[in-house]
Amino acid sequence: MTPPTLQQAEQSALRMSRLLPVLSALFLLLLWSVVVETLGERATFARQRIHTEQHSWLNQAVRGIDTRLQALREDLLLYRQPGDGLARQANGLYPLDSGRLWLVNQQEQQQLHGELLTLDSAAQDSVRLLLKQQPVDGKLLLLDASTPREPERLQIVIPHCDQGGCQAALTGYVRFSELLDSDLLADAPYIILTDSNDNALLSRGNGPQKLENYLDSKLWHSSLAQAELASVPLRLSVRLPPERYAEPFVLFALYLIGAATLMSGTLIVILLRVGRRLAFILQRSEEVNQATHLLTLTNNSLRDRLRKLIEEQRDQQTLIDTVQVGVLLIDAEHKIVITANEAASRLLGYTRQALYRRTLESLFTSPDQYRQLLALLQEQQQLSEREVELNTRHGERLWSVLSMRALLFRERSAYVLSFVDITDRLLHAQRLEEEKQATERALSQLQSTQHELYQRATxxxxxxxxxxxxxxxxxxxxxxxxxxxxxxxxxxxxxxxxxxxxxxxxxxxxxxxxxxxxxxxxxxxxxxxxxxxxxxxxxxxxxxxxxxxxxxxxxxxxxxxxxxxxxxxxxxxxxxxxxxxxxxxxxxxxxxxxxxxxxxxxxxxxxxxxxxxxxxxxxxxxxxxx
Ligand SMILES: Nc1nc2c(ncn2[C@@H]2O[C@H](COP(=O)(O)OP(=O)(O)OP(=O)(O)O)[C@@H](O)[C@H]2O)c(=O)[nH]1
Structure with missing residues (x-):
């Protein structure tokens, strides 16, 4: 493996220097996300612990309610069987002959339902006796033994949070009088009893009076007080002291702040990166625009230059076609004609299309002279003023003076060949030579005569x-x-x-x-x-x-x-x-x-x-x- 060059090492270092801030930012984000995740977990754990504590308190309350309920059930058995339990407990003072239920208020000793008016004095005495024997705080609902409904039962819905966060409910039944017993919830940190509309009926602040008013209103303003009273749903919840909520609140707040910081940091990093990228793209776009502008100018300049060259080439072609010198452009590799001018076409008798790709050797009368001139051209790159005899299309010989030069044509090696017809010139020269010889002979004769005459004269x-x-x-x-x-x-x-x-x-x-x-x-x-x-x-x-x-x-x-x-x-x-x-x-x-x-x-x-x-x-x- 070849070692990297200095330029490659510089490029690698430059790439690393660009990646370093990104890697640092990613590392900080990762570290911060771990901290935030830990805060979130701790906040969740603290909240679950509070819920567990609440649940524990509620379970304790439910167990107390269940215990009282069981006792109530046992008591009710007496009332359901007036001829047996109730009568027996009332010591036979009053038999419930009508089979109906009565509701009485213990403290006020007054009837709470119209049916109670049917009680005669003996019955009332029986009830009073019963109540004396089994004192019940608050209100008591008595049902007809024939009605399969449990009296004196309030449905209490106890909110419960399980670990998954879903609310379930523990349902228990308790006599409302039991709820008013301060012993039941005495140890609870903070008990809230609400109705179905979440109106607080019993809490640390408002005391039991509100609940009593609520129940009284339910009883007095309903024609079916018995049934409604039995189905009044209440909600029991426990709230811990406020300081117990501080830890999860603080942790959750820190979690939110951390998450917000993390998100905002990530967002800022992303925005910075995007901004720098956008700035880079804008800069590049500007550079590309400038480059495009320059390219357009250059392109226009080149196009103008090309147009001028084409015009010059056209002028040159016109000039080449105008001159009486035959011009052939020869492919140096294959020794064939690439192009020819009008004079070459006229002198050789071929059309320009017919001259195209014709071999140079076929134009020479003497193959030996062709090879000799070609070798000389390849050696010296040019030759001039050579008298050669060329073949014409019609089989005639064309005496010409030929010059050749090597050049580059469209990035290919080529020869340009120019020739002029000297047939007429040769004939003229031949005539001149003959005339010259005749003149010289005449002149010699004249000189001889003159010499003779001079000799004779002198x-x-x-x-x-x-x-x-x-x-x-x-x-x-x-x-x-x-x-x-x-x-x-x-x-x-x-x-x-x-x-x-x-x-x-x-x-x-x-x-x-x-x-x-x-x-x-x-x-x-x-x-x-x-x-x-x-x-x-x-x-x-x-x-x-x-x-x-x-x-x-x-x-x-x-x-x-x-x-x-x-x-x-x-x-x-x-x-x-x-x-x-x-x-x-x-x-x-x-x-x-x-x-x-x-x-x-x-x-x-x-x-x-x-x-x-x-x-x-x-x-x-x-x-x-x-
Ligand atoms: N063969 C020949 N003889 C010539 C020519 N011209 C003159 N003579 C002769 O030259 C001779 C000249 O003779 P003279 O004048 O008597 O003189 P000479 O005999 O030389 O005697 P001196 O001059 O006195 O020594 C003549 O006989 C001419 O005929 C010529 O062109 N050819």
Whole structure:
């Protein structure tokens, strides 16, 4: 088992801290309920004890009543049998011939019922005698012996509380005169005798007079006094001294206070809990309302954002459909088309529904090229400007430039593929290439022609060096530059020695070859800025920019010596060719090219004159400008 984290321990402690007041309140309520229950039990026990004591007193009274009743019964037997018991006890003084009963008042010695008037004097004497012999306090009811009713009996209902709290009654019969006997209830703490309407007839406070009045009224105001008197119900109860009731009263009061406290405490706890719960619920409700409000705002904001996104997406879709670039969205996992724009549908010849779920490989003409591009895309996540050949629905080939990029589309890996049709562009490029090649050929031919024309215009046909016109043009420009820069500038004029004899000896054609070989030799020996030209026949001229007279003389003499030192192999002949040259300089002789050439030519003739195969510098001019 993994140990609880700090956060879990804090949450457990927080829950315990919330439960602690509740548990404490429950414990106090339980403790208080035990106290209250104990108070209630003790109050009940004290009350039962009082009832038991009351019952004991009442039983004692009932037993006394029963004892007197038994004695009364025995006495009545005498009256029920006047011919026997009563007569016998009356010692035969008066026989009850009529068989009726009489009621007499002992103290007042007067009749209490009309029937008594029928008694004659003898009978009255008999009664008086009887009463003397068996004195009876109070009133006495005598019944006819033939009437099966017991005289002189008052029904007394004695309330009795059993342990279960249900009232029962002990019923006894007693002569009311007995009740007036203070000995019977002398020991009772507090005796109450009530009638059927709970009117107190005998109690500690009012004495026996009230009972007598009650009974008298019952007797005198009833036509059937005998029967009614016999059935007058009275209630006998015992009440203990007030201090005896204090204990259960106090305990019961404490029980009530405790129960009320317990209930009110429980109610308060419940109300507090309910109140806190309600406050919590109200707070939560407020928080929920605020959260709901925030959620509503957020939801509205998100809905607005979503609407804008949908509009942007719709705009983008419109834009994608508007452009002439075919766009396909490819599922990266299955390499199938998810969606396509109008241009892709038009270029490939499929409807957009037909393009849906079509494999990407089926669109490529070359499976090898498809696999190569796919591997490159998976490695670099994008590729661009690749010329591929795609299949169209109608079996045609679509040359296109294709770009692909990996992206996430609706949380799925996808490729977006864009392509443009370059078939027309290829055809156009092909035409352009053909036109370019034709142009290049024409241009090359033109250049060749131009070169040829230039060669023809500037070069000597036999030797290939500058012809006379080109030489004069170039030599004049170089002379002008030298003059502007105040640089040395020299010209040399040379003529082949005895060339006529070569023609004559080997033929004119061999003479031509000799001319070519000699010019090649001289041209190879000249420095870069020099211009070598054929002035006509076997006469040539050379410009030497940057050369003074002495340098030009030394250079030409060196070339002369080199040429003269070797035998040129021409047409199976070894020919020794020499030339004579004259040199002139700009600063020494003239700034005019024609003049300068003329001076050099004159020096060349001087070399001829001096024996040929030599170089002569022109004599210094007296008035040559610098
Ligand atoms: N083969 C050939 N010969 C040429 C050409 N132009 C001129 N010649 C010949 O060159 C010769 C020149 O001879 P000349 O003027 O008498 O002088 P040379 O014989 O060289 O004698 P010097 O100059 O006095 O040494 C002529 O016979 C021309 O016919 C050419 O283009 N080809």
């Amino acid at each position: 070069c000597d046909d036999l030797t290939g060096i500058a012809n006379r016109r080109h030489f004069l043009s170039g030599a004049g420009k170089a002379l002008e530059l030298a003059r502007l820069d105040n640089q040395p500038y020299a010209v040399a004029v040379l003529d082949i020695d005895h060339f006529k004899s070569i023609n004559d000896s080997y033929g004119h054609a061999t003479g031509d070859v000799a001319l070519q070989r000699m010019t090649q030799h001289i041209a190879a020996a000249l420095p870069e800025p020099a211009l070598f030209g054929r002035m006509g026949g076997e006469e040539f001229a050379i410009t030497l920019p940057g050369y003074g007279l002495n340098e030009a003389h030394a250079l030409m003499d060196n070339i002369r010596q080199g040429l003269a030192a070797q035998a040129l192999p021409i047409d199976n002949h070894a020919l020794h060719i020499t030339f004579s040259a004259g040199v002139a300089e700009r600063k020494r002789h003239s700034n005019q090219l024609s003049e300068l050439l003329k001076i050099a030519d004159h020096a060349m003739y001087q070399a001829k004159h001096n024996g040929r195969n030599r170089v002569e510098s022109a004599l210094p001019a007296q008035d040559s400008p610098h």
